[in-house]
Amino acid sequence: MTTWTDYLLTDSPSSRRQARLGQMYRKWLAFRRNPLAMVGLCIIVALLLVAAFAPLIATADPLAQNLDRRLLPPSGTNVFGTDSLGRDIFSRIVYGTRVTLVIVLLVVVSVGPIGLLIGATSGYLGGWVDRALMRMTDVFMAFPRLVLALAFVAALGPGLENAVIAIAITAWPPYARVARAETLIIRQQDYIAAIRLQGASQWRIVWKHVVPLCLPSLIVRTTLDMAGVILIAAGLGFLGLGAQPPIPEWGAMISAGREQIFDQWWVATFPGIAICIVALGFNLLGDGLRDVMDAR
Amino acid sequence: MIDVRNLDVRFGQGAGALHAVRDVSFSVAQGESFGLVGESGSGKSTVLRVLAGLNPRWTGQAALAGMPLGPRDAPLPRLVQMVFQDPYASLHPRHTVDRALSEPLEIQGIGDVGPRVERALADVGLGPAFRFRYPNQLSGGQRQRVAIARALMLEPKVLLLDEPTSALDVSVQAEILNLLRRLRRAHGLTLLLVSHNLAVIAHMCDRLAVMNRGAIVEEMDVATLRRQEPREAYTRQLLLASRGYDRDVAAGIVTYD
Amino acid sequence: MDQPLLELDNLRVDFHTPTGIVHAVRGLSFTLGRERLGIVGESGSGKSMTGRAILDLIPPPGLVTADRMVFRGQDLLTMDKRERRKLRGRRISMVMQDPKYSLNPVMRVGEQIAEALRGKGPGVRRRVLEALEAVRIRDPERVYNLYPHEVSGGMGQRIMIAMMLAPEPDLLIADEPTSALDVTVQMQVLAILDDLVAKRGMGLIFISHDLDLVASFCDRVLVMYGGRVVEELNARNLRAATHPYTQGLLDSLPRIDDQREELPTLRRDPAWLED
Numbered sequence: 001m002t003t004w005t006d007y008l009l010t011d012s013p014s015s016r017r018q019a020r021l022g023q024m025y026r027k028w029l030a031f032r033r034n035p036l037a038m039v040g041l042c043i044i045v046a047l048l049l050v051a052a053f054a055p056l057i058a059t060a061d062p063l064a065q066n067l068d069r070r071l072l073p074p075s076g077t078n079v080f081g082t083d084s085l086g087r088d089i090f091s092r093i094v095y096g097t098r099v100t101l102v103i104v105l106l107v108v109v110s111v112g113p114i115g116l117l118i119g120a121t122s123g124y125l126g127g128w129v130d131r132a133l134m135r136m137t138d139v140f141m142a143f144p145r146l147v148l149a150l151a152f153v154a155a156l157g158p159g160l161e162n163a164v165i166a167i168a169i170t171a172w173p174p175y176a177r178v179a180r181a182e183t184l185i186i187r188q189q190d191y192i193a194a195i196r197l198q199g200a201s202q203w204r205i206v207w208k209h210v211v212p213l214c215l216p217s218l219i220v221r222t223t224l225d226m227a228g229v230i231l232i233a234a235g236l237g238f239l240g241l242g243a244q245p246p247i248p249e250w251g252a253m254i255s256a257g258r259e260q261i262f263d264q265w266w267v268a269t270f271p272g273i274a275i276c277i278v279a280l281g282f283n284l285l286g287d288g289l290r291d292v293m294d295a296r
Numbered sequence: 297m298i299d300v301r302n303l304d305v306r307f308g309q310g311a312g313a314l315h316a317v318r319d320v321s322f323s324v325a326q327g328e329s330f331g332l333v334g335e336s337g338s339g340k341s342t343v344l345r346v347l348a349g350l351n352p353r354w355t356g357q358a359a360l361a362g363m364p365l366g367p368r369d370a371p372l373p374r375l376v377q378m379v380f381q382d383p384y385a386s387l388h389p390r391h392t393v394d395r396a397l398s399e400p401l402e403i404q405g406i407g408d409v410g411p412r413v414e415r416a417l418a419d420v421g422l423g424p425a426f427r428f429r430y431p432n433q434l435s436g437g438q439r440q441r442v443a444i445a446r447a448l449m450l451e452p453k454v455l456l457l458d459e460p461t462s463a464l465d466v467s468v469q470a471e472i473l474n475l476l477r478r479l480r481r482a483h484g485l486t487l488l489l490v491s492h493n494l495a496v497i498a499h500m501c502d503r504l505a506v507m508n509r510g511a512i513v514e515e516m517d518v519a520t521l522r523r524q525e526p527r528e529a530y531t532r533q534l535l536l537a538s539r540g541y542d543r544d545v546a547a548g549i550v551t552y553d
Numbered sequence: 554m555d556q557p558l559l560e561l562d563n564l565r566v567d568f569h570t571p572t573g574i575v576h577a578v579r580g581l582s583f584t585l586g587r588e589r590l591g592i593v594g595e596s597g598s599g600k601s602m603t604g605r606a607i608l609d610l611i612p613p614p615g616l617v618t619a620d621r622m623v624f625r626g627q628d629l630l631t632m633d634k635r636e637r638r639k640l641r642g643r644r645i646s647m648v649m650q651d652p653k654y655s656l657n658p659v660m661r662v663g664e665q666i667a668e669a670l671r672g673k674g675p676g677v678r679r680r681v682l683e684a685l686e687a688v689r690i691r692d693p694e695r696v697y698n699l700y701p702h703e704v705s706g707g708m709g710q711r712i713m714i715a716m717m718l719a720p721e722p723d724l725l726i727a728d729e730p731t732s733a734l735d736v737t738v739q740m741q742v743l744a745i746l747d748d749l750v751a752k753r754g755m756g757l758i759f760i761s762h763d764l765d766l767v768a769s770f771c772d773r774v775l776v777m778y779g780g781r782v783v784e785e786l787n788a789r790n791l792r793a794a795t796h797p798y799t800q801g802l803l804d805s806l807p808r809i810d811d812q813r814e815e816l817p818t819l820r821r822d823p824a825w826l827e828d
Contacts, residue, residue: 011433012425019392019428033571190386193350194446198400199373212390335735336706436596465595465762470805470816477814492735499807499816522810535809537736540769546744549737 030292037288043281051097058091062248071264081266083256089266092248093274099249100278103164103233104226110168112222115175120214122176123183124206134180137173145170146235153241160249163242167232171225178221182214216293223286227279234275250275297454297486298324298347303356305342305510316342317354318510324503326453329480329487331497333534334507340490343507344456347371347488348378361453373404377447381459383439387431393417393442394427400449416445419482420475437468441475448479455480457489461496473499494538498522506531508552558724558756559585559607562621566602566780569614577602577615579780585724589750589757591771591788593764595802599780600760604726607758608647609637625723642669646717650729652709656701662712663697669716684715688745707738711745718749724756725749732761743770764791764802776802779826798825 007018008025031037050057059079066086074081080089122133140148152166186192187210195209234251236242243249245256250271257267305317317339324330332340345351347358349370358365360375380386387396397413406412414424420441431439440460447455460476461469473496480487491497497504498521506513506528514528526532530552536545566578578599583590594600606617609629622629624645629637649655657665666681678697685693688711701709710730717725727746731739747770750757761767767774768791776784776799784796794800801819 011429013428016392016394016428019394019430023430029571190380190382191388193348194378194380194386194443195388195399196350196370197348197373197376197378198403198446198450199370200399200403204403209388213388335737466764466802467595467805467819470807471818473807474815474818495807495809498809499811499813522812524809533737537740538809540765541740541743541747542769543744543747546740546747549741 027292031288034288034291036284037291040281040284040286040288043277044285047097047101047278047281050094051101054094054098058088058094060088060091062087062092062095063246064088071260071267073264074266080270081264083253083267084260087246089253089270092253093250093271096248096250096253096271096274099160099243099247100230102160103167103229106161106164107168107171107226107229108222110165111171111175112218114168115172116179116211116214116218118172119176119179119181120183120206120210123180124187124210125202130180133176137176140170140173141177143170146232149232149236150239150241153236158241158244160243160247163233163236166236167229171229175218175221178217179214182217183210186210186213216289220286220290220293223282223289226282226286230275230279297326297328297361298322298330298488299357299359300343300347301357303343303346303354303358305339305346305351305354307353316510317346320356320507320510320512322505322512322515324486324488326486327484328503329489329501331501331504332488332490332507333492333494333497333504335492335534337509338507339510340507341458344378344458344488344490348376348456350378373400373452374450375452376454376456377450377452378456378458379440379443379447379460382463383436383443384431384463386443387439389431392428392430393422393434396442396446397449400446404450406450412449416449419448419479420445421471435468436464437471440464440468440472444472444475444479448483451483452485454486454488457487459491460489462491462493469496476500494521494535506534513552556626557584557586558625560621560623561585561607562619564603564606564619564622565617566599566606566611567616567618569616576780578606581777581780581782583775583782583785585756585758587750587754587756588773589759589771591767591774592758592760592777593762593767593774593802594777595762597779598777600777601728602780603777604647604728604758604760607726608641608645609634610641610647642722643720644722645724645726646720646722647726647728648710648713648717648730651733652706652713653701655713656709658701660700661697662699662701662704666712666716666719669719671720680719684719685712687718687749688712688715689741690715707734707742710734710738710742714742714745714749721753722755724758726758726760728760729762730759731766732763739766764799765806781826783825796825797822 008022010022013019013022064087069082069086070084072078072082078088078090080093083089118133118137122130148170149166152169153162156162156165192205192209195205231251233242234249234254237249237252238255243252245252253271254268257264260267300323301321303317303320307314307316320343322330332343334340342351346354347360349365352367354367360371365371394413397416398409401409401412413427417424417426422438422441426434426438434442457476461472464472477500479485487500489497489500498518501518503515503517504521505515508530513530514526516526520526524535526535533549537549562582564578564581565576568575568577581603592600592603602611605611611617619630624640663678663681666684667677670677670680681697682693685696690696690708690711696704696708696712704712731742734742746757749755759767759771768788771788774786774788774791775782776786776796778798784794784799786794792803794803801817804817805819807816
């Protein structure tokens with residue numbers, strides 16, 4: 001017990017690996033002291049667990065229709081009730097975590113690196129490269145995000161993957177802006193001047209020195225943005241351009257329940273609560289990460 | 297070793313342009329330690345940055361070890377290195393000491409990294425325990441030692457020092473100044489030291505130039521400075537003002553253009 | 554002159570951090586009259602924390618305790634937060650090291666001083682201009698309308714002083730007020746402070762790391778180390794310091810006329826931290 005904390009918290013680590021682990025452990029200790037961030041982390045971990053063990057948690061097949069049991073209120077057999085096709089809402093929400101995670105994951109792996117690369121390159125190199133890349137981001141930012149996403153989905157064809165691609169294409173410009181702004185500050189720093197004096201190439205400076213410093217603010221921004229991403233995906237689903245039925249996507253579930261909102265409140269309410277909780281979880285996590293990661 | 301002729305630097309254009317360095321010429325012999333003194337805005341740091349290749353817009357001639365330097369060229373890393381003023385800003389916050397010291401070797405394709413890093417640390421008076429620490433685990437003086445070790449990794453001939461101790465406590469300043477003097481002897485370095493502190497310059501340098509508003513006011517050797525017998529009124533005023541507070545001196549201060 | 558301006562007895566500032574309690578100031582006592590008191594020390598000596606503790610400006614998780622803390626007969630320890638705040642700025646002011654961070658960047662200089670005066674009406678402008686003149690700003694009308702980024706460091710520090718002195722406080726705490734300035738500008742700013750102290754009979758606590766400067770400017774000097782005062786000196790007799798820490802600091806300074814090869818470095822004795 002004490003041996004591994006000693007290993008991590010020592011003042012004189014004996015390898016880069018130990019130093020890095022120690023630094024991460026200190027960050028974790030700081031993070032742990034923020035109760036709201038821990039709540040956020042628990043929500044996201046719970047989301048991951050539910051997605052991983054969905055078949056064990058769900059009480060029924062999320063796609064199994066039973067028209068005899070349409071629109072039943074919450075009860076012992078159907079904890080959250082059933083929808084207009086008699087499907088168990090609880091099971092659909094449980095499986096919906098997978099859809100949500102797919103969206104989140106795809107957006108993260110596409111938006112982060114694109115924004116980071118464009119922003120850091122633009123900010124560090126400056127000159128005509130900066131002007132060209134920034135005008136390109138301006139073009140993307142000039143359109144309302146949802147309208148642009150709609151246009152892309154219309155061109156690519158409706159579907160979850162295409163919706164994600166559309167979201168990613170419309171979501172990277174702010175990330176590039178953030179990365180560029182950070183880079184402009186970082187490139188003025190003495191440690192960048194020092195590495196230039198040692199003969200480092202531009203690529204080396206951008207990748208090994210600038211990018212690692214932009215990363216924290218981008219991670220924080222991505223986390224805080226996740227709620228919005230989930231909502232846009234839901235919005236596209238609502239318009240019939242996102243996840244196609246019968247995939248249990250939370251946004252689409254809400255839109256399916258909107259006709260019965262006054263008589264059968266549970267159809268739209270439970271997926272709404274799910275979106276709410278997950279969005280809150282990402283926001284709390286993002287706030288906590290910002291506090292820990294910004295401390296340079 | 298360092299030869300600067302008619303160096304001129306302007307920032308910006310048109311009415312808002314700043315003539316930061318005006319027709320500056322000086323030369324430093326091999327193994328010599330030369331100081332540039334001046335108040336803020338005197339252009340002393342700009343001269344240093346030009347020689348380090350960090351300031352591409354200038355006119356005039358500059359040569360390091362006989363090799364002429366063009367405005368767009370970076371000087372050879374193995375010829376000249378620099379130590380910066382703020383030890384809190386000159387080390388990458390996410391790189392360990394080990395990484396900061398091995399990177400110059402990696403870039404230049406020099407092997408034998410581990411032992412060299414250990415030796416460099418020992419050279420600046422830091423034990424092996426410091427090797428895998430992050431900058432936030434070091435004090436200001438320790439950071440400056442790491443920055444000096446980093447500058448010496450490639451065994452340069454010329455070391456440019458930009459106010460290397462002005463961000464440090466006086467007791468730490470003494471340690472760093474002693475270290476720099478010792479390293480200069482051990483490695484046969486040529487030093488160009490920029491400072492606003494006349495006492496630091498007097499302690500470290502053989503010759504010095506006083507700068508005001510981008511131009512060199514006068515050049516002198518350190519004996520003249522120690523005797524406090526400058527030629528120019530500007531330097532006299534600077535000397536008086538650095539002696540501590542004096543009501544009469546304060547009343548007599550004039551601005552030199 | 555009859556009663557002291559400020560009496561401090563056993564002042565302590567503790568920071569409760571997750572890794573333990575950090576004692577920033579450990580049992581500091583002094584009595585201040587209408588004089589210039591210098592507090593000297595290196596970073597981490599607790600000299601800035603002392604100034605902040607008097608003004609109740611210690612951020613959480615810092616905790617200030619004292620046996621006695623009396624300002625002109627008023628007990629600061631029992632005073633409620635609101636009264637304390639009123640005292641701050643009116644009776645006790647503080648000038649910090651860097652005017653760039655202390656002035657509001659989107660407000661004209663004159664308006665900021667007017668706000669410090671907490672006055673309204675046509676008379677205020679005149680009083681602001683007088684305040685600017687008092688710190689020897691040559692063209693107060695022009696400076697009144699400038700924004701902080703349009704003034705130089707020395708000018709900014711003069712504006713800060715004008716602002717802090719506008720309500721005519723009894724005590725000014727100056728925390729490294731001239732460290733960011735050139736030596737000649739530093740002299741001029743100090744001359745202004747010197748005059749104001751003499752003319753208004755104000756008390757001044759001058760916090761600095763610069764021993765020589767403090768010795769030449771103040772009447773009395775407290776040397777701090779590790780949150781404690783290790784030595785109290787008459788400023789004129791600084792060279793006669795007896796404590797090894799003070800001597801060590803003085804020795805480690807390079808001097809223009811010295812020929813020493815090596816500067817003696819300070820050996821810190823853990824015993825200095827004990828009572």
